[in-house]
Amino acid sequence: xxxxxxxxxxxxxxxxxxxxxxxxxxxxxxxxxxxxxxxxxxxxxxxxxxxxxxxxxxxxxxxxxxxxxxxxxxxxxxxxxxxxxxxxxxxxxxxxxxxxxxxxxx
Amino acid sequence: xxxxxxxxxxxxxxxxxxxxxxxxxxxxxxxxxxxxxxxxxxxxxxxxxxxxxxxxxxxxxxxxxxxxxxxxxxxxxxxxxxxxxxxxxxxxxxxxxxxxxxxxxxxxxxxxxxxxxxxxxxxxxxxxxxxxxxxxxxxxxxxxxxxxxxxxxxxxxxxxxxxxxxxxxxxxxxxxxxxxxxxxxxxxxxxxxxxxxxxxxxxxxxxxxxxxxxxxxxxxxxxxxxxxxxxxxxxxxxxxxxxxxxxxxxxxxxxxxxxxxxxxxxxxxxxxxxxxxxxxxxxxxxxxxxxxxxxxxxxxxxxxxxxxxxxxxxxxxxxxxxxxxxxxxxxxxxxxxxxxxxxxxxxxxxxxxxxxxxxxxxxxxxxxxxxxxxxxxxxxxxxxxxxxxxxxxxxxxxxxxxxxxxxxxxxxxxxxxxxxxxxxxxxxxxxxxxxxxxxxxxxxxxxxxxxxxxx
Ligand code: SF4
Ligand code: SF4
Numbered sequence: 001x002x003x004x005x006x007x008x009x010x011x012x013x014x015x016x017x018x019x020x021x022x023x024x025x026x027x028x029x030x031x032x033x034x035x036x037x038x039x040x041x042x043x044x045x046x047x048x049x050x051x052x053x054x055x056x057x058x059x060x061x062x063x064x065x066x067x068x069x070x071x072x073x074x075x076x077x078x079x080x081x082x083x084x085x086x087x088x089x090x091x092x093x094x095x096x097x098x099x100x101x102x103x104x105x106x
Numbered sequence: 107x108x109x110x111x112x113x114x115x116x117x118x119x120x121x122x123x124x125x126x127x128x129x130x131x132x133x134x135x136x137x138x139x140x141x142x143x144x145x146x147x148x149x150x151x152x153x154x155x156x157x158x159x160x161x162x163x164x165x166x167x168x169x170x171x172x173x174x175x176x177x178x179x180x181x182x183x184x185x186x187x188x189x190x191x192x193x194x195x196x197x198x199x200x201x202x203x204x205x206x207x208x209x210x211x212x213x214x215x216x217x218x219x220x221x222x223x224x225x226x227x228x229x230x231x232x233x234x235x236x237x238x239x240x241x242x243x244x245x246x247x248x249x250x251x252x253x254x255x256x257x258x259x260x261x262x263x264x265x266x267x268x269x270x271x272x273x274x275x276x277x278x279x280x281x282x283x284x285x286x287x288x289x290x291x292x293x294x295x296x297x298x299x300x301x302x303x304x305x306x307x308x309x310x311x312x313x314x315x316x317x318x319x320x321x322x323x324x325x326x327x328x329x330x331x332x333x334x335x336x337x338x339x340x341x342x343x344x345x346x347x348x349x350x351x352x353x354x355x356x357x358x359x360x361x362x363x364x365x366x367x368x369x370x371x372x373x374x375x376x377x378x379x380x381x382x383x384x385x386x387x388x389x390x391x392x393x394x395x396x397x398x399x400x401x402x403x404x405x406x407x408x409x410x411x412x413x414x415x416x417x418x419x420x421x422x423x424x425x426x427x428x429x430x431x432x433x434x435x436x437x438x439x440x441x442x443x444x445x446x447x448x449x450x451x452x453x454x455x456x457x458x459x460x461x462x463x464x465x466x467x468x469x470x471x472x473x474x475x476x477x478x479x480x481x482x483x484x485x486x487x488x489x490x491x492x493x494x495x496x497x498x499x500x501x502x503x504x505x506x507x508x509x510x511x512x513x514x515x516x517x518x519x520x521x522x523x524x525x526x527x528x529x530x531x532x533x534x535x536x537x538x539x540x541x542x543x544x545x546x547x548x549x550x551x552x553x554x555x556x557x558x559x560x561x
Contacts, residue, residue: 015490105518
């Protein structure tokens, strides 16, 4: 099992870099994941808006939102979502929002 | 020789009873035809298959040799199903089908094989290794030993009619949004993405990954249909998802139930032809395996959307300007589409017409290497490191073409290629055939008096 160091404690990741325990997610942890797993040094306002929306959606619906509702709710064009998260909405944004890896061809 | 299985499977393996093992072994036997049983004793240990397997090429170790994987499976067969094996197991290399062997099977057929079939076409004596590996997966499935994440994808399809558990409302809303985007892109307020159009010629199917996370490929396919003035539709109810992970979990009943969604949608919407979008395993499952799972041929033809795109260009139904795709493109051949599925040329003809420069990988076509994400590998997190390592073979092929654009007519391959792009720092753009074609479309000659370039 992979892991990262987070403020002196060890946080376990699944082999694909998603949190082994999605419940322990915090925004600080998201920033560390962004740097270490996705190579994103600084999360900007738009990153945060997307991440917070995905997290909230997951807490309420137990699933990742459609990219359509990310664009609509956060008010970013689709192109921007891909630019913000080069690994894509699933392996990029959902990972940083502390979701389990979505099922399917992702 | 102990090979650890994924943790969740390990506890289930430990709990297997003798009755479970017997059931698993029976399932294995029942999945093999008489001809396939003969493969189990046919290996002459020439070792030729080793270099044909991307797992072995990337990590040359014994357990990655296809013949070795075959041997794990065949050893149990020799022990239990042959007279010599029962009487003299040591003499014929027979081993008991026990927990230890189950672990070896899990590791060999789930953990180190994408069922790509490349070993098979390079085997000296023509052993269809993937048939045997699929029978072994079926045996493991009958004992409840499919890795959880792979099974979850199957369960989603069974419960929700698509492998990402997308609700009907979300699916329909996304299609309507894409229709607006298409109208904006084409400047045609009449451009449509038809839903539930009864009697349409083509029922088009997509990968749930498109509406969920990567809708531009769906919009591109719609643009192609728009340019060709095609009579097509999507289904709002189940029957729009072309994937079938039952092909990988090797539970034929579940695979058949998933295929049933497509057949039902064809009946409900009274369409003429089922069109499978850009997907390797989805094409193989619907076109070749589905009738076997459902024990009967379909009352309709099944075609790949690549064949349609090729026809539109060949007959001049859509016109393209390749200079709109100025960068060189190369093409990945999904195993299930090309080696297993037999769809090899249409995508090439489309790219030659729609892009300025088309470069083949070496090797390609039937001899193409798997991207590493096939056979359900993309869904099994436990084997991620092996998946990325084995994909190194494809990454190298891509780099050697020098092409900045990689086209893959399969969303599963695309996801793996995106990861390879990141891990191996390839710096390429990864696209579907429809995306390349859609970018090249110019107003047709009929409307413009033949002024537009035709390929
Ligand atoms: S089917 Fe493909 S992945 Fe599996 S052993 Fe053969 S070459 Fe290797
Ligand atoms: S090529 Fe065929 S016969 Fe030779 S070792 Fe491989 S499986 Fe056996």
